[in-house]
Amino acid sequence: MVAAPSLRFLFVAVLVSLAAACGTSSDVATAPTSSGAAERDTISVAVYWTRPYGQSRPIDIPAYRDDAGHFPYVLFGSVTNTGTDPISPVRVVARWPVGDEVYNAMAKVADPQGGALAELAPGASADVLVVIDDASVANSVQDIVPTFEAS
Amino acid sequence: MRLGRVVVPIVLLVATLVGAVPEQAAARGMGSTPLDDIRFWADQKKACGLGRDQLAAMMMAVTYPEAGASGEQAPSPMTLSRYDTAARLYAFGDRNTPWQRAFWHPGVGMWAFDSAGGWNLTAAGAISTFYAAEQAATVMASRWCANPTRSHVWAPWFACSTSTVCEDIYNNIYDGSSLRNITLHPGVGRDGGMETRACTLAGEPVTCWYVDPARAQGANWWVNPSAGPSPISVPFYVVSVNGREARYWLKPDTGLSTSLKADKPITANARTSLTWSFASELCDVTAGRGDCGPGARVATTPWGPRTATPFGSFDVVSPTVGAIDVSGWTIDPDTNDPIDVHVYVDGQIVGATNASGSRADVAAVVPGYGDRHGFAARMGRVAGGNHQVCVYAINAPPFGNDNPLLGCRGVQVSPNPTGSFDSWVTSSPGIRVAGWAVDADSTAQIGVHVYVDDQFAGQVVAGTSRPDVGAAFLWAGNDHGYEIEVDALPGRHTVCTYGINVGPGTNAPLGCKTIDVPDRAPFGWLDSVTRPSAGTARVTGWAIDPDRIPPTDVHVYLNGAFAASLPAAANRPDVGAAFPFFGPSHGYDVTLAAPAGSVEVCVYAINWGPGWGNPRLGCKTVN
Numbered sequence: 155m156v157a158a159p160s161l162r163f164l165f166v167a168v169l170v171s172l173a174a175a176c177g178t179s180s181d182v183a184t185a186p187t188s189s190g191a192a193e194r195d196t197i198s199v200a201v202y203w204t205r206p207y208g209q210s211r212p213i214d215i216p217a218y219r220d221d222a223g224h225f226p227y228v229l230f231g232s233v234t235n236t237g238t239d240p241i242s243p244v245r246v247v248a249r250w251p252v253g254d255e256v257y258n259a260m261a262k263v264a265d266p267q268g269g270a271l272a273e274l275a276p277g278a279s280a281d282v283l284v285v286i287d288d289a290s291v292a293n294s295v296q297d298i299v300p301t302f303e304a305s
Numbered sequence: 306m307r308l309g310r311v312v313v314p315i316v317l318l319v320a321t322l323v324g325a326v327p328e329q330a331a332a333r334g335m336g337s338t339p340l341d342d343i344r345f346w347a348d349q350k351k352a353c354g355l356g357r358d359q360l361a362a363m364m365m366a367v368t369y370p371e372a373g374a375s376g377e378q379a380p381s382p383m384t385l386s387r388y389d390t391a392a393r394l395y396a397f398g399d400r401n402t403p404w405q406r407a408f409w410h411p412g413v414g415m416w417a418f419d420s421a422g423g424w425n426l427t428a429a430g431a432i433s434t435f436y437a438a439e440q441a442a443t444v445m446a447s448r449w450c451a452n453p454t455r456s457h458v459w460a461p462w463f464a465c466s467t468s469t470v471c472e473d474i475y476n477n478i479y480d481g482s483s484l485r486n487i488t489l490h491p492g493v494g495r496d497g498g499m500e501t502r503a504c505t506l507a508g509e510p511v512t513c514w515y516v517d518p519a520r521a522q523g524a525n526w527w528v529n530p531s532a533g534p535s536p537i538s539v540p541f542y543v544v545s546v547n548g549r550e551a552r553y554w555l556k557p558d559t560g561l562s563t564s565l566k567a568d569k570p571i572t573a574n575a576r577t578s579l580t581w582s583f584a585s586e587l588c589d590v591t592a593g594r595g596d597c598g599p600g601a602r603v604a605t606t607p608w609g610p611r612t613a614t615p616f617g618s619f620d621v622v623s624p625t626v627g628a629i630d631v632s633g634w635t636i637d638p639d640t641n642d643p644i645d646v647h648v649y650v651d652g653q654i655v656g657a658t659n660a661s662g663s664r665a666d667v668a669a670v671v672p673g674y675g676d677r678h679g680f681a682a683r684m685g686r687v688a689g690g691n692h693q694v695c696v697y698a699i700n701a702p703p704f705g706n707d708n709p710l711l712g713c714r715g716v717q718v719s720p721n722p723t724g725s726f727d728s729w730v731t732s733s734p735g736i737r738v739a740g741w742a743v744d745a746d747s748t749a750q751i752g753v754h755v756y757v758d759d760q761f762a763g764q765v766v767a768g769t770s771r772p773d774v775g776a777a778f779l780w781a782g783n784d785h786g787y788e789i790e791v792d793a794l795p796g797r798h799t800v801c802t803y804g805i806n807v808g809p810g811t812n813a814p815l816g817c818k819t820i821d822v823p824d825r826a827p828f829g830w831l832d833s834v835t836r837p838s839a840g841t842a843r844v845t846g847w848a849i850d851p852d853r854i855p856p857t858d859v860h861v862y863l864n865g866a867f868a869a870s871l872p873a874a875a876n877r878p879d880v881g882a883a884f885p886f887f888g889p890s891h892g893y894d895v896t897l898a899a900p901a902g903s904v905e906v907c908v909y910a911i912n913w914g915p916g917w918g919n920p921r922l923g924c925k926t927v928n
Contacts, residue, residue: 198423200421200422200423200424201419201421201422201574202419202421202422202460202461202462202463203419203461203462203463203466205463205467211467211468212467212468213466213467214456214466214467215456215457215459215460215466216452216454216456216457216460217460230460230461230463230466231421231422232422232423232461266448266451266452266457267452267457281460297391299391299421299574299576299577
C-alpha cells in the first residue's frame with residue numbers, strides 16, 4: 155500500500171531522450187506497455203478530456219478540485235488493468251514526445267471517492283488524472299497525445 | 306466527453322448558449338425516439354438504488370452542454386465535434402490539405418463520445434441514440450455504483466466537471482421520482498438524420514451509414530462553418546469492417562477528383578491512429594453513388610430523374626369476393642425488366658405479382674424502359690371488412706436496396722356471402738336452380754336457401770364442383786356450386802336464392818329470377834256431342850299430353866257418372882297441323898249408350914308424367 159501523496163506532488167516532469175521512450179505505444183486508448191512486458195504491468199488508458207493550462211473553468215470532481223484561481227493543465231481518463239495480475243501499487247506514467255525529448259508525468263489513479271487507489275484488479279478500471287502545474291511544460295505537451303505506461 | 310487542445314472557443318460558445326437558458330424553469334427539448342432510447346437503457350442498466358428516470362435524467366443532463374442544445378432545442382444525435390484541430394484529423398495528416406472538408410470529427414453524438422475515450426462505437430454507433438444511450442447508461446450506472454454522487458458519475462464529461470450546468474439541468478428535468486419539463490421533438494429521430502444504406506466495398510456488400518451534416522436534426526449550430534476552429538466535414542460514409550471504422554468521402558460530396566478514405570481501429574484514438582488513403586472502392590448501392598463501376602442508370606420521369614430505387618404507382622384497389630384486385634405500375638431504373646411487387650393487407654403480405662403487364666401510358670412518360678411495367682392482380686384471401694392495402698416495389702440489383710412503398714389504399718371487402726343464381730330449368734315437380742356461393746370469412750362450403758314467391762322452398766349446401774369459381778377465387782377452391790330442385794306450381798314465380806352467412810356479416814341475396822312454370826297437364830278440346838241414334842251419344846274431340854307424343858287417355862262422364870276411358874288416338878289431321886310436334890293421332894271419337902232426355906257429357910284428359918290434375922276438356926249437353 156502506498157500512501158497517496160497530495161495531487162500537486164504527483165506531477166513530475168522529467169526530460170529524457172526520446173530514444174529512451176521509443177517502443178511505447180502511441181495509441182492512447184489502447185496503450186499497452188510494450189517494452190519490458192515480462193515484468194511490467196499491462197494497462198490501457200482512455201482519455202476523456204483535457205483542460206488546457208490556464209483555462210478558467212474550475213474542475214470539481216471527486217478525483218480533483220482546482221485551487222481557487224489556479225488552473226493547471228488537467229487530463230482525465232480511465233485506466234484499465236489488461237493483465238492477469240493485480241497491480242499494486244498502481245503507478246501510471248504519461249509520456250509526451252516533444253521533438254527529440256520526452257516529458258514524463260506521474261498520473262494519479264483515483265478510487266471512486268477521489269483517493270489514491272491501492273490496487274487495480276485484473277480487468278478493473280479506475281479514474282486516472284494527470285495535472286501539470288508548470289506553464290511552460292503544459293504548453294509544450296497539451297497539444298500532444300501522450301502514451302501511458304504502468305511504472 | 307471532450308478532448309482537445311483548442312477548447313476555449315467552443316467552450317465559450319457552449320457556455321454562452323447554455324448560459325442563456327433559465328435552467329430551473331424552462332423545459333428542455335429531446336427527440337421523442339432518443340428519449341425512448343434513453344429511458345429504455347436507463348431501465349435496463351439502473352443499479353445500486355438508481356431509478357429509471359433518475360438515471361435517464363443524469364444521462365440527459367450531459368447531452369445539453371455536450372451537444373450545445375439550448376432552451377427547448379433537442380440535442381442533435383448527429384452532433385460532430387468542432388473544437389479539435391489535431392493534424393491527423395485532416396486528410397493525410399495535413400492541416401493545409403486541399404481536402405479541407407474531408408475532416409475526421411473525433412467526437413460524435415449527443416454524449417460527444419470521443420475516440421480518445423476508447424469507446425467501442427463507430428461514428429454511426431455514437432450517433433444512433435439506441436447504441437449511444439446504452440453506452441452512456443452503462444458508464445453512468447457503473448460509476449454510480451462505485452460512488453453514488455453525480456459529480457463522480459459525470460466526471461468523464463468535461464462540461465459536467467467544470468460547472469453546475471449539468472446539476473442545474475438535472476434538477477430541472479427530474480423531480481425526484483420522474484422526468485419533467487421535457488419538450489418532445491418528434492422530428493428528431495434516433496439517428497438524427499443519419500441514413501442507413503447498403504454499400505459495397507470492392508464489390509462486397511456491407512452496411513454503411515451516410516452522415517450528411519446538412520440533414521442533422523435537432524440543435525445543429527455545429528454545422529455552421531464558423532461554429533468552431535475545425536472544418537465541418539462534407540457528407541461522409543461510415544463503414545465498420547473487421548474491428549475498424551472507416552469513413553469515406555466520395556467525389557460527388559467533396560467536389561474533388563478522387564474519393565478519400567480514413568480508417569482506424571474502432572476503439573483507437575483518431576489523433577494517433579488514422580490511416581488516410583485515396584479510395585475507389587465504396588459504392589452506395591442504395592443511392593447509386595460512389596465507385597460503383599458502370600454508373601447507375603438514370604430514369605427520366607415527369608417527376609425528375611430517378612436512380613437505383615424503384616418508383617411507380619399503386620393506382621387502384623377494388624374489392625371482390627374474399628379478395629382484392631390491385632393494379633398499378635412500377636419501374637426499377639436499373640433495368641428494363643419487369644420487377645415484382647408485394648401486396649400487404651393490414652400489414653400482412655397477401656401476395657406478390659410481377660409488373661409485366663402492358664402500360665403504354667407509362668412508356669409514354671418514362672422513356673427508355675418499354676411498356677411492360679404494369680401490374681393487375683387479384684390477391685386473397687381477404688376477409689370481410691375494411692382494410693388498408695399497401696403495395697411495395699421490390700428492388701432489382703445492382704443498385705439500391707430499398708423496396709419502396711408505392712402507396713396504400715383503403716378498401717372494404719363485403720363480409721357477406723357472395724355468389725350467383727346462375728340458371729334454372731323447369732322440371733318436375735317445379736324448378737331446378739343452380740349457382741355458386743362463397744363467404745369471404747371462410748373457405749368452407751356455405752348454405753344456400755331458396756325462396757319461391759317469398760316463401761321458403763328449400764336449402765342446400767353449396768358444395769358441388771365449380772372449377773370456374775375456383776379459378777376466379779383461388780383462395781376458395783372449386784367446391785362451391787349449388788343445385789336444388791324446388792316445387793312450383795305452373796305459372797309465373799319469383800325465385801330467389803340466398804347465401805347463408807358465416808362469421809361477420811349477414812345472409813345475402815345471390816339473385817332472383819322470374820320464372821314461368823309451364824302447365825304440364827294435358828290439354829285438348831271437346832268438339833261435339835251428338836245423338837247418332839236413340840239411346841246413344843257420340844263424343845268427339847282431341848287431347849294431347851305435352852309430356853308424351855303417344856296418345857293420352859281421356860275419360861268421359863255422362864251426367865256426372867264415369868262412362869268410358871279411351872286413348873285419344875284417332876286421326877285428326879287438323880290437330881296434327883296445329884301441333885306438328887305431336888302429330889295427328891290425338892283425336893277421340895266415341896259413341897256411347899246414353900239415356901233418353903237431356904244428358905250432360907264431360908270429357909277429361911288424363912295426365913301423364915309431370916303436371917297437375919286431369920283437366921276437363923269440356924262439357925256439353927245433348928237432348
